[in-house]
Amino acid sequence: MSLAQVAVIQFPGVNCEAESVRALKRVGLEAVVFRWTRRASELRDFQAYLLPGGFSYQDRVRAGALAAKDPLLDVLAGEADKGKPVLGICNGAQVLVEAGLVPGGESIGLALATNRMPDREGYYSRWIHVRIESSPCVFTRGIAPGTVLPLPMAHGEGRFTAESSSVVSLAAAGQVPLRYARPEGEAASGFPDNPNGAAADAAAVCNRRGNVLALMPHPERAQDLGALARTVPGAWGERRDRALAAGEPDQPGPGLELFSALRRHLEER
């Protein structure tokens, strides 16, 4: 069986395309960087899509706002409507939200607002824990609900919010497949478990069908066990210590779980 082709879409200012391609290849998928200068129609040749992190168009106007208007997004929306998987990580998530692909529907339904933190403001970076929730999301397919993954987050505008209480409604509908949590898996108890003040502790939101996911933490930066911070406790921390002791820091890390889920989904289609 030929490997599924994933387009890693790079707008000017995106800076996580190389590690995203590497993560996809590590789980057995083919991946190429698809730059904004290519014809949008060529996107239709791919089976899945990833919008990586960075600062597309320098975050001008708002993070993700200008890339969301790019003709590539029209094609991407059409392919998403057909059920093809689309993952946006960090700035990619901001693009998907600004383009209305997440949570989906007739109009824009969410914003990724400026972080809200006690006694500080602006950009914030740390290792956090996310808990997998029951969801139709293809990027958590096969991962047991309740599973806790340590992942790094690094952003200034990552707080899922909406005019009404719709983030809570989305969570109830299974459209919040990853929530910020404590290392042991209990619900987050404010900052810093929830590092940005996101409603419903949402670390990610997907569309109703589950094939489009806007994810704020960076799984591609947690693809090697050796990359896990010394402060990451628990089972993943023990695995990291063993990998480092064995001189094998590039053993698969927690971030690869989400990419493996994508592969499982593509294989089953």
Next chain:
Amino acid sequence: MSARRVTLRLAQAWVELIADDPAAVSALAVARARLSAGRTLATLRRLRLFELRGALPQGQPLADLLHRSTQFYNPHKERCHVRTRAREASMWSDDAWVVLVKDRDGCRRAAAERWWRHETGDAVEVHEAVAWVLSFEPAGTREVAEELVVLRDRRHGLLCNPHAQAWALSGTDVPLAWITAERGDARSIVPGRTS
């Protein structure tokens, strides 16, 4: 601490890049190319608007304080216009629309307030938002301006995502207290020039 006379209670500082603003240039290009309401958009400017409330010095001492701190602007790259009276000559053409966009959850600038207190001993409130100045050719209506402001989908709106931001629209007679006049859910339209 200076012994200057303090009389002002409110001032606005309008800060704009001396060079072309990249955000405004990009937004103009995207609006013209991708948004139906943007086809007649002729110029687009972006300014950072500060509103200061509290015991403020008058005239040059106020301008000097703003000039001295990077909390407000970089005088090597930006210009700053201080406005302390409602009736002042407009900074833009008569047919322009001015849009205020601010974070819905607050736009206080704590670091700027700390700096001000350290420098002057006075407590002031500092609020910051973004102002966009839109002009159309031919002149645009309020409805066209609004359609460019509020993000509704990929084809409609750009400058404000209403899920996180509040906005207000004015003609050239911009209120002197604007950020702080628009408390809470500030989606109301401030009456300005009629369209």
